[in-house]
Amino acid sequence: MVGIKDVAKAAGVSVSTVSNALNGRKNVGEETRNKILQLCEEMQYFPNAAGKNLKSGTSNTILFNFSDFDRSFYLKIIEGINDYANANNFDLMICTNKSCEKYMRSNLTSGCITLDVKMGNEVMNRAANENYPIVVLDRVLDNPHIKSIVVNNYDPMVEMLQGVVDRGYRRFSFLGGLESTDDNSERYQAFLDVMEKNSIPFQRRNYYSGDYREKSGYTAAKIMTLSGEVPEVIVCANDNMAIGAIRAFHESGLRVPQDVAVTGFDDCDLAEAMGLTTVCIPNYERGYMAAQSLVDIIRGNSDMETLKISASIKWRKSVWDKRPRNMVK
Amino acid sequence: MVGIKDVAKAAGVSVSTVSNALNGRKNVGEETRNKILQLCEEMQYFPNAAGKNLKSGTSNTILFNFSDFDRSFYLKIIEGINDYANANNFDLMICTNKSCEKYMRSNLTSGCITLDVKMGNEVMNRAANENYPIVVLDRVLDNPHIKSIVVNNYDPMVEMLQGVVDRGYRRFSFLGGLESTDDNSERYQAFLDVMEKNSIPFQRRNYYSGDYREKSGYTAAKIMTLSGEVPEVIVCANDNMAIGAIRAFHESGLRVPQDVAVTGFDDCDLAEAMGLTTVCIPNYERGYMAAQSLVDIIRGNSDMETLKISASIKWRKSVWDKRPRNMVK
DNA sequence: TTGTAGGCGTTATCAC
DNA sequence: GTGATAACGCCTACAA
Numbered sequence: 001m002v003g004i005k006d007v008a009k010a011a012g013v014s015v016s017t018v019s020n021a022l023n024g025r026k027n028v029g030e031e032t033r034n035k036i037l038q039l040c041e042e043m044q045y046f047p048n049a050a051g052k053n054l055k056s057g058t059s060n061t062i063l064f065n066f067s068d069f070d071r072s073f074y075l076k077i078i079e080g081i082n083d084y085a086n087a088n089n090f091d092l093m094i095c096t097n098k099s100c101e102k103y104m105r106s107n108l109t110s111g112c113i114t115l116d117v118k119m120g121n122e123v124m125n126r127a128a129n130e131n132y133p134i135v136v137l138d139r140v141l142d143n144p145h146i147k148s149i150v151v152n153n154y155d156p157m158v159e160m161l162q163g164v165v166d167r168g169y170r171r172f173s174f175l176g177g178l179e180s181t182d183d184n185s186e187r188y189q190a191f192l193d194v195m196e197k198n199s200i201p202f203q204r205r206n207y208y209s210g211d212y213r214e215k216s217g218y219t220a221a222k223i224m225t226l227s228g229e230v231p232e233v234i235v236c237a238n239d240n241m242a243i244g245a246i247r248a249f250h251e252s253g254l255r256v257p258q259d260v261a262v263t264g265f266d267d268c269d270l271a272e273a274m275g276l277t278t279v280c281i282p283n284y285e286r287g288y289m290a291a292q293s294l295v296d297i298i299r300g301n302s303d304m305e306t307l308k309i310s311a312s313i314k315w316r317k318s319v320w321d322k323r324p325r326n327m328v329k
Numbered sequence: 330m331v332g333i334k335d336v337a338k339a340a341g342v343s344v345s346t347v348s349n350a351l352n353g354r355k356n357v358g359e360e361t362r363n364k365i366l367q368l369c370e371e372m373q374y375f376p377n378a379a380g381k382n383l384k385s386g387t388s389n390t391i392l393f394n395f396s397d398f399d400r401s402f403y404l405k406i407i408e409g410i411n412d413y414a415n416a417n418n419f420d421l422m423i424c425t426n427k428s429c430e431k432y433m434r435s436n437l438t439s440g441c442i443t444l445d446v447k448m449g450n451e452v453m454n455r456a457a458n459e460n461y462p463i464v465v466l467d468r469v470l471d472n473p474h475i476k477s478i479v480v481n482n483y484d485p486m487v488e489m490l491q492g493v494v495d496r497g498y499r500r501f502s503f504l505g506g507l508e509s510t511d512d513n514s515e516r517y518q519a520f521l522d523v524m525e526k527n528s529i530p531f532q533r534r535n536y537y538s539g540d541y542r543e544k545s546g547y548t549a550a551k552i553m554t555l556s557g558e559v560p561e562v563i564v565c566a567n568d569n570m571a572i573g574a575i576r577a578f579h580e581s582g583l584r585v586p587q588d589v590a591v592t593g594f595d596d597c598d599l600a601e602a603m604g605l606t607t608v609c610i611p612n613y614e615r616g617y618m619a620a621q622s623l624v625d626i627i628r629g630n631s632d633m634e635t636l637k638i639s640a641s642i643k644w645r646k647s648v649w650d651k652r653p654r655n656m657v658k
Numbered sequence: 659t660t661g662t663a664g665g666c667g668t669t670a671t672c673a674c
Numbered sequence: 675g676t677g678a679t680a681a682c683g684c685c686t687a688c689a690a
Contacts, residue, residue: 001434001436001683003682003683003684004683004684004685005683005684013660013661014660014661014662015661015683015684015685016660016661016662016663016685016686017659017660017661019684019685019686020659020660020685020686023685027659027660028659028660029659029660032659032660044455046430046431046434046435046455047431047435047683047684048383048434048435048436048682048683048684049379049431049432049435049437050378050379050380050382050383050435050436050437050682050683050684051383051435051666051682051683051684051685052435052683052684052685053379053666053684054377054379054380054383054665054666054667054668054682054683054684054685055665055666055683055684055685055686056666056684056685056686057666061428069404069405069407069408069411070404072401072404072598074404075398075399075401075403075404076398078398079398082398082425086427091424091427091428091431092424092425092427092428093422093423093424093428093432094422094423094424095420095421095422095423096411096421098415098420098421099390099420099421099422101375102375102376102378102420103378103422105330105375105377106375106376106377106378106379106380106381106667107330107377107379107666108378108379108437126373126375131330269401269598269599270598270599270602273599273602273603274602330667332666332667332668333667333668333669334667334668342676342677343676343677343678344667344668344669344677344678345669345670345671345676345677345678345679346675346676346677348668348669348670349669349675349676352669356675356676357675357676358675358676361675361676376667376668377666377667377668379666379667379668380666380667380668380669380682381667381668381669382668382682383666383667383668383669383681383682383683383684384667384668384669384670384681384682385668385669385670385682386682435683436682
């Protein structure tokens, strides 16, 4: 590995002159600078990030952390982050839960965006400080150096479910996601409130527990069909589980929506193709805004208020209108 | 930021003793060790990766580089890499093209896996050496420190297209991907060879240029419909473009496969849902094998032979059997 | 305009 | 068992 020292020796100057030349400082003679730059080229010198960061303590790099490879919208979020970062001269580094703390707590990065159920609150609270801001998605933390960006789950869920009720559905089941997540609580609360508002009785045994993954939706739906407890509509806490459920119903010979309707949440790629009625979360924009917030904070413009972003409803064929005059459609 | 030095001061010992204690060396007294460990806990000490790497020159970390957020199979590849890395005590760090060279050339990582059309060969050739191996997917490079893992495009493409011919199709169009890629050349060559073998004339004007993205497939299909040059079947160099084409055909009122059949390549998530006939690349396994190869090389077991992995065909409803007796189906 | 020296956080070597 | 001390590659006063 060729370092600044080797270049200095080759150029017959000191290391500081090389450093100055490379960093575009003006206290270097025209001739010297050219010679150094040319040598760097020839010798294939490349600055070592470790050494650089260690000294300067600054990196212009943002870290993104995730650990769930099942949900393709992560790519959209990364794309949003990447676009904002690139446009603002920040580098992007991505890691999974396992090595996240390592990169947060070593001036290799200037701040972190995290969207990872496996990431513990303690880890974030330990890492965040006035020099290291964190933006967390889908979770609200009470820490002056951590900004939250959450989706407004409640309102669109209420709106969608009221629409389902209005279309004539009465017998509901709910398929929940990870119960430790705020997302799941809010979506479930919205569900309960709509039930109550419309005086539709709901029994806890019609709540099925899932983990947001397709397989858990599949399993839940299998259980329903085997036990003969298939509802008129199954409301899922996310699309993946809804898709798993649809697959299970199809395998059991049940038609969606004729025999059972299904709703999701997220609007993932597959949702459109499968005709799933769902709530659309603007993921690219979420990533972009997260990066924007983080860079703002790094630059000292600290708005740490929780940001709530809104979502919209996509009506598709997994729910139809049960009311008589529309049956034909 | 609390460092080893602060802990040493608090414990009333020297920095070397703290370092020794933390790294589990046996030349530290039982009592001293306990006191140090407890202090680290209390003071929330966390080792700084930059300092560590700078000194040790080793990192047990593998780098993955990609830049295309349009293709969801990247998540599967990442998952494969992550699983192998975790199981073998390697950390995973992911970056996009922009900052890749920085992380390759600064002992923060021990090797790199790259799958990125934007990554230039020169960059890889500069970075790879006996201490820094690279595994590159979908590209073959002539460099003793770079191992290639490629998909056998040719054989499954020939097999699939022969099947299409056997089903009675004769008027073909080909929708190509980025022409600089080996993948595209091989897939196209397979196409040409099947045409020739079956004495089906193919004119170059029925080759449409795309860039692997959905939009380019959409555009190409729009052009076909508008110019009235819709073939019996359109063979696409990947799924994304095939999906774009299907969308365009549907918008123009054409049915798939009744009015026009479509084939893809990749077997992305959407392919199954949309019923696209395609070639299935085992992505999780690809990622896993790439990580395995890289770790092997890092550990000195250097098999640098190009690895060719095979793919399988998925017959779905975007191609049906045109021959009379099966028309009904 | 250029060079010297100290330090960023860590580990390794070698005295004690 | 423990502690100085010198590196690793780079940057930045400050001195020349």
